[in-house]
Amino acid sequence: MFQGVFYMKPRISQLLQQSPGSEIVVAEGWVRTKRESKTVCFFELNDGSTLKGLQVVVDVETFGQPELLLRITTGAAIACTGKLVSSIGGNQEVELKADSIELFGEAPVDTYPLQKKRHTLEYLREIAHLRARTNTIGAVTRVRNVLSFAIHEFFQQKGFMYVHTPIISASDAEGAGEQFTVTTLDLANVPKTKNGSVDFSKDFFGKQTKLTVSGQLEGETYALAMKNIYTFGPTFRAENSNTKRHLAEFWMIEPEMAFCNLEENMAVAEEFLKFLFKRVLQRCDEDMRFFSQWVEKGVQDVLLKVIETPFVHMTYTDALVELEKANATFDYPVHWGSDLQTEHERFLTEQVCNGPVIVTDYPKEIKAFYMKLNDDDKTVRAMDVLVPRLGEIIGGSERESRLDVLERRMRALALNPEDYWWFLDLRRFGSAPHAGFGLGFERVVQYVTGMQNIRDVIPYPRAVKQADF
């Protein structure tokens, strides 16, 4: 079974699936809790491979070494050697009857921050370097891992190319939000030009550079060569936003497809989300039952229902009809042309549709310049996928592939076409209809797990005034 040079000892997840036997096995991990009586002592051992750990049983009298047992406390790293036996207790099939235990690292009870009791997520954020050792964050970590892999599975099996768009961007205006500047200039002694502004020609790249807020524009260039591509990488926004669904550094998935219109774009988005949900239900059953019970009641059933139900399609104009009926209940009443607030999006997906809904064809004034203009000259081929509890989870569009229309739109928004010369070249040479969307990875993890705060679904959250660890 293990043929590589590096011999992998079995993980606890594998041991838990084995039958009792006379073979000697070794289990390595961290002690979650210890229970002891006069003659018998139990450790629950966890190595991150599963939610529920392996019960290790020690016969106190035959084991001897009472001082060793005393030093093994919650948090200690140990390796236990013995046989897998069927368990007398009712909560597990097998357990490890330890003949010997090696203690690698103690976790002194008076200083170890994790106790064998439930902690709040807020407290765990303060000890983010240790929180992966908890049930909740461990489960999040496994789900996040499965989702990451599923993203590649979905696109790879559909023949999409994984493209790495740049993290450092020299584009003057990507237009998706405030950006972080990347510089090696001495901030205590910034070089200035004659008119007093910062002289970026002295900077590392010879011009001002920033961290990317989106790989879309570069993604489009590769879609118009490889046909179907996707990006999956870190994204940075310097917005001063302080909410439970925003981060300054987050991961984003951005597929881009040539010879593709908005209808096909919507179909891909729907199939993609459903694929991710299916994979998690298949491969993280134990963790998902945990989330369903303790974090968001019934979240498994919600995902199952989403998988089975076709997404509702609705134009912005039709959505407005629904919203205006209920205008009295809103803090911000809507009219045609106004942007949808969080309360409106949630009303549509939770009250009107009772499930995911894709809203399309928004007024051009409230959407980005690169979206394809409709024949009515008033709306663009944009789409937002809205889901209950979270609101917008995907934003996308068919792109404007007509050079003259795109240039006109840019001028109307006071953008300089020369700054986008390479982006416009795509429309000059071999232009084709194309479309794509962006999906915030952490928001998917949030939706799937039911975790309320986005800072708990990424290992080390970066947000306003927060860059610890």
Next chain:
RNA sequence: UCCCCUGUAGCUCAGUCGGUAGAGCAGGUGGCUGUUAACCACCCUGUCGGCGGUUCAAGUCCGUCCGGGGGAGCCA
């Protein structure tokens, strides 16, 4: 950035009308022939976020700063 809430034992919280603090859990000791949120008994634990003010007296009232949470905006 704006609005609201909040900061008390290691953790989660209570603390009335202003009179120098209390519970659960965690931890310790003892008990228990197999526990699994272990159980039973006893025990230990405090710069009440910082600074300033009002008062005979402040955890409590006022000001201010800092931290945390929720909502809004912006978005993914």
